[in-house]
Each structure stands twice: as structure tokens, then as C-alpha cells.
Amino acid sequence: MKKFEKIVKQTFKKSERLSGKKNIEELFKNGSYFYLYPLKVVVLPSLHSNTHQVLFSVPKKSFKRAVDRNLLKRRMREAYRLHKHLLLTEPNVLSIAYIYTSKEVVNYQTIAHQIKESLNRLNSYVEKSVE
RNA sequence: AUCGCAGGCCGCCUUAUCGUUUCGAAUUAACUUCGGAAAGGAAAGUCCGGGCAAUACAGAGCAACGUACUUCUUAACAGGAAGGUACUGGCUGUAAAUGUCAGUAACAGAAAGUGCAACAGAAAAUAAACUACCCUGAUAAACUUAUGAUUGUCGGGGAAAAGGUGAAAAGGUGAGGUAAGAGCUCACCGCCCGUACGGUGACGUACAGGGGCAUGGUAAACCUUGCGUAUUGAAAGAUCAAAUAGGUUCUGCUCCCCGCCAGUUGCGGGGACCAAUUGGCUCGAUUGGAAACCCGUUUGUCGGGCAUAGCAGAAUGGGUAGAUCGAUAGACCCUGACGGUGACGUCCGGGCUAGAUAAAUGAUAAGGGUUCCGAACUGGUUUCGGAAAACAGAACCCGGCUUACAGGCCUGCAUUUUUU
RNA sequence: GCCGAUGUAGCUCAGAGGUAGAGUACUUCCUUGGUAAGGAAGGGGUCACGGGUUCAAAUCCCGUCAUUGGCU
Numbered sequence: 001m002k003k004f005e006k007i008v009k010q011t012f013k014k015s016e017r018l019s020g021k022k023n024i025e026e027l028f029k030n031g032s033y034f035y036l037y038p039l040k041v042v043v044l045p046s047l048h049s050n051t052h053q054v055l056f057s058v059p060k061k062s063f064k065r066a067v068d069r070n071l072l073k074r075r076m077r078e079a080y081r082l083h084k085h086l087l088l089t090e091p092n093v094l095s096i097a098y099i100y101t102s103k104e105v106v107n108y109q110t111i112a113h114q115i116k117e118s119l120n121r122l123n124s125y126v127e128k129s130v131e
Numbered sequence: 132a133u134c135g136c137a138g139g140c141c142g143c144c145u146u147a148u149c150g151u152u153u154c155g156a157a158u159u160a161a162c163u164u165c166g167g168a169a170a171g172g173a174a175a176g177u178c179c180g181g182g183c184a185a186u187a188c189a190g191a192g193c194a195a196c197g198u199a200c201u202u203c204u205u206a207a208c209a210g211g212a213a214g215g216u217a218c219u220g221g222c223u224g225u226a227a228a229u230g231u232c233a234g235u236a237a238c239a240g241a242a243a244g245u246g247c248a249a250c251a252g253a254a255a256a257u258a259a260a261c262u263a264c265c266c267u268g269a270u271a272a273a274c275u276u277a278u279g280a281u282u283g284u285c286g287g288g289g290a291a292a293a294g295g296u297g298a299a300a301a302g303g304u305g306a307g308g309u310a311a312g313a314g315c316u317c318a319c320c321g322c323c324c325g326u327a328c329g330g331u332g333a334c335g336u337a338c339a340g341g342g343g344c345a346u347g348g349u350a351a352a353c354c355u356u357g358c359g360u361a362u363u364g365a366a367a368g369a370u371c372a373a374a375u376a377g378g379u380u381c382u383g384c385u386c387c388c389c390g391c392c393a394g395u396u397g398c399g400g401g402g403a404c405c406a407a408u409u410g411g412c413u414c415g416a417u418u419g420g421a422a423a424c425c426c427g428u429u430u431g432u433c434g435g436g437c438a439u440a441g442c443a444g445a446a447u448g449g450g451u452a453g454a455u456c457g458a459u460a461g462a463c464c465c466u467g468a469c470g471g472u473g474a475c476g477u478c479c480g481g482g483c484u485a486g487a488u489a490a491a492u493g494a495u496a497a498g499g500g501u502u503c504c505g506a507a508c509u510g511g512u513u514u515c516g517g518a519a520a521a522c523a524g525a526a527c528c529c530g531g532c533u534u535a536c537a538g539g540c541c542u543g544c545a546u547u548u549u550u551u
Numbered sequence: 552g553c554c555g556a557u558g559u560a561g562c563u564c565a566g567a568g569g570u571a572g573a574g575u576a577c578u579u580c581c582u583u584g585g586u587a588a589g590g591a592a593g594g595g596g597u598c599a600c601g602g603g604u605u606c607a608a609a610u611c612c613c614g615u616c617a618u619u620g621g622c623u
Contacts, residue, residue: 010149013162019489022452055489066175066524070493078494081150097489108494 012081018053018095027095034121036114038102039076043125046095052087054080058100072100072111079112086119088126096122 018024023046031044046053056076058069076098098118 011162012150014152015162017489020453021489024489057489067522070524074493078150082494 010081010084012077012084015049016051016053018055018097023053023095024055024097027097031095031097035101036118036121038100038104038106038111039114039118040099040101041118041122042097042099043122044095045092045125045128049093049095052084052089052094052096054096054098056080056098056100062100062103063105068105072105075108075111076100076115079108079115083112083116083119086116086123088123092126092128094122094125 018027027042027044031042033040033042035041056073058072060069063069063072080098098115
């Protein structure tokens with residue numbers, strides 16, 4: 001496990017983020033999803049990229065203040081950055097969207113725990129073969 | 132010291148580890164390394180004003196919208212400064228006023244017009260007569276010798292003083308006057324008009340001036356007057372531009388039509404236009420075309436006719452995804468000097484201070500400072516333990532306004548207490 | 552980021568300067584052997600909140616808050 005951590009750095013660069021209108025539309029149109037309170041995770045095997053690509057979203061409807069939305073996005077991003085080594089990198093590459101569904105601000109420990117859980121689940125998508 | 136009000140300022144700090152965006156340098160295939168920078172006083176609300184961009188624009192009028200004491204300030208403003216007026220409160224003084232300090236004001240026009248005012252009340256806006264008041268006619272009653280006067284009832288007038296209603300009742304106080312009353316007359320006060328003087332102006336002051344008072348409220352009701360406003364917003368807009376599918380042009384082949392030459396499969400041709408633009412509307416303004424070919428013909432400014440296929444290749448225009456610019460050095464910030472009552476302006480010197488794009492500015496740990504709570508002690512303080520730290524996150528950029536805000540600091544004014 | 556709309560009884564909505572209503576729901580009574588339906592009576596409102604204009608504001612003006620629609 002320690003070896004693995006050395007190989008996968010704890011960075012979170014631009015190339016690891018999901019961007020582009022088309023990619024996002026495709027993900028939400030064709031992706032499969034599951035819930036892990038307070039998160040909703042949307043996944044789709046990707047063909048365009050070399051690495052996993054992630055986006056984090058907090059709906060404006062649940063949180064009026066921009067400060068709250070930023071805080072939750074930062075917590076989710078930080079949790080993903082520190083634990084992404086749990087996600088396998090072969091054979092498939094995924095597009096992932098994390099959507100915050102709760103209407104209350106949840107602390108960092110809970111979010112980190114659920115992110116870890118979600119990564120374990122996502123490994124099954126990585127191993128599945130693309131049709 | 133205490134507790135208020137008003138104004139201004141600050142908006143926890145340091146270190147380490149792992150990260151994010153961007154700029155510069157170096158080496159390179161590289162996001163690899165090194166160094167620098169990275170949220171606010173409100174970044175918020177989107178309520179005003181401007182820059183900037185596209186579109187429109189000779190000019191004028193109307194509509195619509197905004198705005199409203201004056202002068203200044205400014206790129207501009209519904210912001211700000213200084214002043215005027217009115218109102219409220221304190222102080223001085225006191226019968227009131229004057230004076231002074233502070234605060235508040237959507238503060239143009241109600242003697243241009245139209246409208247509105249529930250309930251109550253006699254009456255709610257060209258004034259009006261319910262009670263009460265005064266004069267008077269008729270009639271009844273009792274009194275009186277009688278004229279007469281009193282009271283009641285019915286009618287005709289006068290009056291706007293008293294009553295009560297209401298948010299509001301048509302100058303106030305006093306005197307004269309009268310049948311009773313009334314600006315009917317007079318004095319003082321108030322009001323309107325005029326003149327003079329002072330002030331850039333709002334306005335102020337004065338008058339042996341004129342007017343008996345006409346002019347109630349509401350314009351955040353319509354409206355009138357003055358002034359102002361073209362519309363839409365960076366998701367504006369500019370440049371480059373993949374794949375796919377259209378457009379246009381050219382070339383080749385096939386098909387169709389016409390003509391010519393002829394020799395069997397050869398050669399040539401198959402074309403253009405028919406008004407347009409103009410802010411929300413109108414006037415007005417600007418710029419056009421009406422041609423050519425074929426056939427007929429009565430030779431006219433006449434009538435009729437004119438089909439455009441398919442495949443392949445190349446070029447080209449618009450333009451989607453996407454990318455770049457717009458977009459971060461500016462009505463900028465700091466210090467000082469000068470001018471101005473002030474807002475503010477001018478000048479010298481210094482500084483570079485976020486720039487993302489599914490959207491960076493974070494997470495964890497340790498230490499310190501501040502405030503609060505508890506305990507111990509040598510009891511103004513120190514030590515230990517625990518807790519708390521607001522409102523809030525750039526998105527083209529500025530000037531304001533408004534709203535939110537833990538805690539702290541400074542200045543001015545006022546309250547209470549102590550000391551000198 | 553930009554531009555609009557709405558907020559009135561538990562619910563759905565009228566009311567647009569003069570003391571706030573309708574339908575439905577609720578309570579009580581009548582009717583019925585009992586229930587429903589029907590009939591009669593009644594209660595229930597900070598007109599989202601805070602200021603202002605006016606004699607008077609749900610209504611007009613300004614500012615907050617909440618809900619909601621559109622532009623791409």
C-alpha cells in the first residue's frame with residue numbers, strides 16, 4: 001500500500017478535472033449513479049482521457065451563499081485528493097461527478113469517509129470491460 | 132471609570148507538511164525545478180452613474196421613463212460639500228419671541244385644469260341654516276280697560292358670532308358697531324401683492340407702500356412646468372476554426388433541350404432582376420431598378436415565352452464544438468506640498484497590487500495573541516484547564532448608495548460616580 | 552452573470568385608497584336508528600417584514616426577506 005502511495009502523487013491538476021460541455025453532457029446522459037449520503041456519484045467509462053476525470057458540484061438551490069458552496073466543494077476536492085490512490089488505474093478510465101445532495105453542511109470527516117467508500121465501489125467500474 | 136449617541140479605522144498572527152491558479156527564469160518532449168504574487172469592507176444586493184462594445188443616428192416633434200430648494204463638486208450621478216427654508220428637540224431667556232447648538236425633510240407647482248375625502252356631522256368646497264339668535268306676517272292661549280307685550284304653532288327673511296361632529300368647518304385677539312351679527316370698521320399679529328436694498332442664487336431685511344383676506348387638504352391621484360435620457364449588455368463583441376451536413380463556384384462524365392457543321396460518338400449555347408434602410412411612433416431624409424435574349428407583330432411606353440437533373444473531384448464563403456482576444460496599469464494606490472470654508476483640485480516623489488473559466492486562493496498539525504468560563508496562588512496579577520472568534524467569496528472595470536457584521540481601537544458630544 | 556413575477560384564513564384564490572371577503576377545511580346545533588349528504592350558527596388574519604406619503608395603506612413609494620419563472 002505504501003508503495004502505491006509513492007507512485008500516485010497527491011496532486012490534483014487540471015487534467016484530472018472533468019471539463020467541457022460535451023463531456024459533462026455525455027456523463028449525465030449516459031452515466032450510471034449511486035447514492036452515499038450526503039453524496040450522489042455519477043460514473044461513465046471515458047474514451048477521451050488518459051486519467052480519471054472528476055467534477056464536484058453543490059447545487060445553488062440547497063445553498064444560497066457562495067461561501068457555503070465553496071466550502072463544501074473544497075472539502076470534497078481535498079478528500080478526493082488525499083484518497084485517490086485507492087482507485088485503480090487499469091484497465092478503464094472513468095469520468096466521475098460528485099454531487100452534494102444534503103441541505104446541511106457536513107463536516108470533513110464524514111465527507112472523507114464517504115469518498116473513500118465511493119472509491120472502493122468505483123473500482124468495480126474500472127475492472128468492468130468496455131463494450 | 133460607567134453607560135449611550137454620532138463619525139472614522141482595523142477585520143487574529145507565525146511556522147511546518149501536502150496541495151490549487153498564475154507570472155518570470157532555466158532545462159527540456161513535459162504541468163520538471165527555482166523564485167514571486169493570489170479575495171472584501173462590504174467582493175453581497177444589483178438600486179443609481181460612467182467607461183467599454185455592438186446596433187441605430189441630418190434634424191424636429193410626440194410618447195414613454197427618470198428627476199425636482201440653491202450654488203458648487205465630478206468623467207458622471209438620485210452620490211458628496213457648503214448654504215437657504217420648514218419642522219422637531221436641547222440650552223439661554225421666558226408671557227411669547229429672539230439667539231444658539233443638534234437632528235430630520237421625494238423641499239418645484241394646489242390663485243392651469245380634472246378628480247378624491249368612508250363614518251360622523253346642519254354643512255366637506257361656486258359654501259351651507261339643524262339647534263340656538265334677531266326681524267317680520269298669520270293664528271291660538273292666558274294677562275291687560277286698551278294700545279300692547281309674552282308664550283306656542285305655521286310661514287317669510289337676516290346672520291356666520293355660540294353648540295356639537297370630524298383628520299380637516301373658510302384668518303386670530305381686543306374694541307367699536309348692529310334688530311341680531313359679520314373685516315362691517317379700527318388697533319396689534321398673521322397673510323397676499325408691490326417697491327427698495329443685500330446676496331452668484333435659494334432667500335433675507337425694510338416700508339407712516341397697496342389689498343380687508345381673495346388663496347382649506349391631497350401631485351409617493353391624474354396632471355402642469357423646468358431639466359435629463361437612443362437601445363441592448365462582456366452570456367456585449369472581435370479573431371482563428373476540427374468533424375459532419377448544407378450553400379456557392381469551377382472541372383469532368385451521364386441525361387435533357389436548342390442551334391450549327393456533317394462523316395459514325397463532332398462543335399457551341401442553356402444567363403440577370405423585379406425596391407431597400409430608418410431608435411417606440413410620426414414627419415422627414417438617403418439610395419435605386421424598370422435591362423437583355425428569343426418568337427410574334429398592328430412598330431407602341433405593345434403582347435407572349437424562357438427547362439436548370441444526377442454522380443465524382445477541387446476550390447471557396449458562412450459557421451457549430453473548441454481556442455485566443457476582450458480581461459486586468461487604472462477617473463489606480465501611498466507620502467508630502469500648495470489652492471479652496473468644504474466636497475475636491477493641481478503638482479513633486481515613490482509603488483505595481485488576484486485574474487480563474489464546470490471556475491484557483493485550500494486541508495492538517497503545532498505555537499502565540501485576544502475575549503469568556505472554571506480552578507489554584509504570593510490575590511492590581513500570575514499559572515493551569517476548557518471554549519469562542521462575525522458578516523461573508525472576485526468573474527469586464529471603476530465612482531457611489533443600500534443592506535449584513537463577532538470583537539477591538541481612535542475622535543467628538545452627553546449621562547452617572549470618584550479624586551484634585 | 553443578467554432580466555422579470557409573486558407573497559392575504561389550515562388550503563386555493565378575490566379585493567388596486569375608506570375599518571378584509573369567497574370556496575373548501577374546522578367547531579357547535581338541527582336532520583337520521585346511526586353515518587354521509589343537506590340546513591342553521593360560529594371561530595379563525597401582525598394582509599411576508601421594516602420604514603415613509605396620506606386624515607386614513609392589503610392597496611401608493613422606498614428598502615429587506617422568502618418563493619418562483621426566463622435568458623444560455
